[in-house]
């Protein structure tokens with residue numbers, strides 16, 4: 001029981017990762033570069049947020065006029081519903097306490113809704129910005145799944161946030177169900193999840209334009225246990241922790257969106273299969289070429305840069321392919337993780353380590369390649385040595401280069 005509580009507390013602490021302005025700006029700039037009217041005349045909803053501390057709300061409020069936004073809505077989650085917050089220690093901000101709407105009881109039990117609307121320059125300074133925000137308590141706790149926040153989703157054209165990590169999958173379903181445009185932060189490992197991958201395969205969601213190969217820094221609660229190396233790296237990236245603000249970094253955070261951007265229309269420049277076999281910087285490609293999987297009608301491509309430009313069939317590529325995926329150049333058909341038909345089933349998996357049969361492996365067989373001899377970690381239930389490779393995405397060229405190219 002104690003363990004379960006500890007895990008739950010850890011998970012909810014992991015939900016309290018606050019996004020940095022620079023990360024938001026970089027990603028939104030990519031949408032605007034592709035379409036300067038990306039936010040024009042749109043209702044933008046920022047759920048799981050709070051302008052009192054969130055950079056999302058501050059960023060969009062600052063650019064409200066410039067982006068031509070019609071209405072900006074930000075909702076926050078009630079402290080009493082948030083296991084990461086000790087309500088006994090909870091201190092509302094001065095902004096809230098000094099407002100005529102302040103109510104001590106509602107302050108912890110209810111979520112809040114902040115609204116900025118075109119034509120409501122409350123301060124009369126000639127522009128609509130964060131000083132013109134109106135706010136009120138929600139009827140409920142601001143859970144994004146509640147009827148009241150779902151109604152705001154249905155009013156919105158675009159939903160943008162960094163949702164709680166523990167509810168990432170639920171959040172994706174929620175935005176998809178709403179039929180809205182969205183941009184949200186998540187973990188890049190999510191791409192092969194059973195309920196996430198079909199959205200990527202069917203071009204209903206793709207990776208964002210930024211942060212795919214670099215760390216993202218997050219502010220975390222001051223009592224959050226940050227590994228020394230993460231805190232040092234965050235500091236090197238310009239976010240030194242202080243007693244008031246603690247920072248960490250994540251290497252696998254990325255954006256998921258269905259808002260178009262230029263990066264996904266840049267074609268990958270590739271060599272032909274013959275050129276790769278001769279000149280590839282990967283010894284495996286020069287020495288063994290592109291082995292055919294033993295259980296898929298596809299060839300194994302160990303790195304993105306080795307995708308042959310002229311192969312007219314299925315290719316298994318590492319999941320980092322999604323960082324450079326251009327839907328005008330490639331089609332994604334499945335993964336080696338059970339959503340695409342295999343040509344061979346391995347009923348009994350046995351393992352050979354350094355030539356010696358050892359205990360059976362219980363993990364799933366992903367893409368499998370035939371080997372010349374039994375070596376380290378090969379599997380042999382088929383009468384010949386085979387080796388499983390790491391998760392692969394199965395793709396094909398939409399227009400493979402001709403051999404002469």
Ligand SMILES: C[S@@+](CC[C@H](N)C(=O)[O-])C[C@H]1O[C@@H](n2cnc3c(N)ncnc32)[C@H](O)[C@@H]1O
Nearest residue numbers: 015017018019048049077142143144162163164
């Ligand atoms: C990862 S943090 C990000 C906060 C903010 N959007 C940002 O990026 O800085 C997720 C936020 O969602 C809140 N939250 C947790 N569960 C929630 C739920 N069921 N509905 C709405 N918000 C929730 C958390 O308290 C936390 O503040």
